[in-house]
Amino acid sequence: MTSLRKSLKIQGRVINALLMREVITRFGRENLGVLWLVAEPMVFTLGVTAFWYAAGLNHGSAIPIVAFAITGYSSVLLWRNTVNRANGGIQSNLSLLYHRNVRVIDVFISRIVIEMAGATGSFLVLALFFTVIEQIEPPVDPLMVLAGWMMLAWFGAALAIVIGAATAYSEIVERIWGPASYLIFPLSGAAFMVDWVPPAMREVVLLLPMVHGVEMLRDGYFGDIVRTHYDIGYVTLVNLVLTFLGLMLLRSAAKRTEMR
Amino acid sequence: MIHLESVVKSYPTRFGQRTVLDHVNLRLGRGRNLGILGRNGAGKSTLIRLLSGAEQPSSGRIHRSMSVSWPLAFTGAFQSHLTGLDNLKFICRVYGVDWKPMVSFVEEFTELGIYFREPVLHYSAGMTMRLAFALSMAIEFDCFLIDEGLAVGDARFGHRCHVELFEKRKDRAFILVSHDPTIIRMYCERACVLHEGRIHEFGSVDEAYSFYESALVPAPTVVFD
Secondary structure, eight states: OOHHHHHHHHHHHHHHHHHHHHHHHHHOSSTTGGGHHHHHHHHHHHHHHHHHHHHTTTTTOSSOHHHHHHHHHHHHHHHHHHHHHHTTHHHHTGGGGGSTTOOHHHHHHHHHHHHHHHHHHHHHHHHHHHHHTTSSOOOSOHHHHHHHHHHHHHHHHHHHHHHHHHTTTOHHHHHHHHHHHHHHGGGTTSSSOGGGSOHHHHHHHTTSHHHHHHHHHHHHHHGGGSOOOOOHHHHHHHHHHHHHHHHHHHHHHHHHOOOO | OEEEEEEEEEEEETTEEEEEEEEEEEEEOTTOEEEEEEOTTSSHHHHHHHHHTSSOOSEEEEEESSOEEEETTOOTTOOTTSBHHHHHHHHHHHHTOOSTTHHHHHHHHHTOGGGGGSBGGGOOHHHHHHHHHHHHHHSOOSEEEEESTTOOSSHHHHHHHHIIIIITTTTSEEEEEESOHHHHHHHOSOEEEEETTEEEEOSSHHHHHHHIIIIIOOOOOOSOO
16 A cells, blocks of 8 residues: 555545544434434524524515525525634644644544534435425526535635634633634624625625635525526635644644644 | 664754753664653653654664664553444554454453443553553554553552563564663663663663663652651
8 A cells, every 4th residue: 555545545534433433422322322423503593594584684676585594594504604613623622732643734634524524414404305395496507506505515624724823822812712703703604695786785795705615505595586696716816825824834833733 | 673763853942942952862673672761751652753753853864674663652642532342443453454353352351341342531540551551452462662561450460460561572672762761670681771862782781781770860869767
């Protein structure tokens, strides 16, 4: 076996071990157990959907509000929760680094995978459920939905590694992320369509990469009943830069990690 | 063979960089062993962390051509909400070993009874130690790292650890660090002293011992009389 294949095999094994450990630790074996992975984000999304429904957040547009809320809030989960979990991921798993095969990146990957699985599962189950009870229509262009979802997931994963690794340099990052994510949320495109924003403001809002992802997702979901604004090239570029930056930070973060 | 080549480790403090290990050179061959004596704060645990790979040196290189264990009986990597069995599975998965054949050994060795399937959270200090030692024995290594790790539980358990490690695995290499010269004398064929970030090597344990006793350690003060 070549050494690359061997390393990949070890890494796969370690990530698998971390996944099992993380899932049992977080969700336990009582009541729903592992199903909480999907149930937790579902409860969040349902709650938010109920609020938005009551508040009439679609601003009288043609968009069905339930589908609007599900596509919007699920996409927030994808980038916000993933970063939340990676944030501080190094500190709480430091002692695992005594096992030489376990690398900081494995800890991040396993946490990212879990969050993505939860958010994706929740989105699928809710969309399917509301479609079956005929509250929402199925997506017009499922491939476009998938593309938007992938872009958001990539963005979430890359940002998670950047923020997670940056905490090894300064604890300030860890503290800033909480308020920052809270402030970005209303601008993230989850609760509005770019088309509703005055044209002068659109360019500002479209600086946020997740806005493009949500617009893509909704373009795929609703098709021609909405007018969407996004630039796939822009998100791809931002994602590439973040991925590169994250891996760079991680390289030296591993060297900086200190144990007690 | 483990080979440390001019290894430096320094940490940032509020008063600038503090060098804990200052150009340390060490060699340990397969099946050989080494005791490292050092006072509290001499850098013994830092050395163990570097040897295990948990931390990287600030400069210099560490070559390993044999597998090196995590610090023996290390309890820090336990996830307290997992059971003893879960922790065994985790360790086995990380090292690519089938966990099923290990269960009976660990159960028997730790004498945890029903607690083996309870969260580690509910364990006493002694139970945690027994589990940690058993997990260390579940994975085979060429070289064991022992950080004062021999003060395990009661005398009976101490004896069983001794049998597992120094009798059944007497062909393995190990590095034992301690502030206690008697332990080093008992187990090691060679000893060196870690003092002010530097390694002082000696031909025999006795020389290391007398250097440590006379030059470094003030006569012990009696705390309880």
